[in-house]
Amino acid sequence: MPHTVVTTTTTTTTTSASDGRFCNIGYARSFQGLLKIAQVAVLLIAFLCVYCEQRRSEYSAFRYFEVVTAWFLIVFLIFFLMHLFRLQSKITCINWTLTEFLHYAVGGILVLIASIVVAVKSHGISAFIAGSVFGFIATFLIAISIWTSYKVTCGSQPTGSSVFDISFYSMATSETVYNTTTTATQEPKSKKWILVPSENLEKIRFVIKVVEVLLSFVAFVMEEVVSNCSECGPLYFFEFVSCTAFLFTLLLLILLATTLHQRVGINSWPTLDFGYTTTMAILFLLASIVFAAGNGNTSLEQGAVAFGFLATVAFFIDFGLFMKYRGAPCRKRNNQQADQTPRPENEKLNANGDSAN
Known part of the structure; x- marks a missing residue:
């Protein structure tokens, strides 16, 4: 049919x-x-x-x-x-x-x-x-x-451990042997809260970032105490940069030095750290130079400029240590992508397994 x-x-x-x-x-x-x-x-x-x-x-x-x-x-x-x-x-x-x-x-x-x-x-x-x-x-x-x-x-996304727990529970109801073996392989969770040194932050860079937070805060406070200004533009630009540096650096330090960064679905912390440190070093240098060239020569303004330059030096030191320990993250990622490209075989094999001459 x-x-x-x-x-x-x-x-x-x-x-x-x-x-x-x-x-x-x-x-x-x-x-x-x-x-x-x-x-x-x-x-x-x-x-x-x-x-x-x-x-x-x-x-x-x-x-x-x-x-x-x-x-x-x-x-x-x-x-x-x-x-x-x-x-x-x-x-x-x-x-x-x-x-x-x-x-x-x-x-x-x-x-x-x-x-x-x-x-x-x-x-x-x-x-x-x-x-x-x-x-x-x-x-x-x-x-x-x-x-x-x-x-x-x-956002809360199911991690590998949670997905494994769900699948493990469904299998445990039917297979007792698999239940015993899998439970034994689970590692106890670490109760350590501060992770220094870690894969994202070395101990020396942790100290440098603490110094950055302190110097940025002192520069911001000394600038805020200034009551009158002859040229207000440089003063406000320095105020904005120092305040931003203090808040951002403190937030980044808390994330990198604790286990909080593990709860964020981000795998590029070194790239973020590198980009932020480079940008803030340049901005703080420009703000300090502009404020040093245009201020009322009062003691508070000169002190703020001094702490601004010290904070700039700290950011550049942090940048240098990052390059020393890790290198440029963009170049490293490009090298990894180049290594993962498939390469053609140099030799062909015969049917019997011997290499062809």
Whole structure:
């Protein structure tokens, strides 16, 4: 009896979320894209509300608000453009998800502090009140980004041990021998909380990072005590860099020196450490040079400049020790990828197993 065989071929066409090959227009219509657009717009309005007001009394507080809002306005705009043009896929040596999360965390704190200061010192002026209100709105939007970034970066995902426990439980109900053998191979969990030295942080670099935190904090405090400034621009730039260095370095030190980094689904801690240390060393050097060239020659300002240069030296020492112990992480990753490429066989084998001449 003849049989008829019908063959059905299914062709699946995968379309990108973008309207173009280079520009991901679909990201601009997504929740994350619209959230970044709203953050940039609100920060821009908050900056303009304070900047356009020509009131000069207690101007240092408002200048700090301008620096913070302008800085994170530019940073969030850069993040949006990177996702829009897929630039993060071309720079793979940086964990952009963790980088965005850290920027959102520090940005939310700094914008909240700046908004509170402007709200307290507004003295009923409508422009300052509006700027502080938009600052609080920006803080709320940043908090949403912190939560969504935390779910992606530090979200609870089933680890290898938890998956193994689930599969082990299902097998243990039917096979008792496998249950006994597997239970015996489980290693006790370490109760050690501080991990120094570790695979991410050597002991000497741990000490250097503690010094970085202390020097950045002292430089920031001495700069904050300054009441009057002849040229306020260099002062506020130094204030922002020293405050950012103190908060970021303290956060990175806590993560690398404790077991908290094991709860974050990140495997590129050396790359993050290298990129942050390099960037902060350059920023602190520039801020210290600019502040040294433009200050009122008071003892507090000169002391802040001195501690700024000391913190710069500490960051450069940290950078040198990283290069000495680990080397450049981007070059190391490229070498590993090159080693994993399949290589053709030099000799062919005959049917009997002997090499062909």
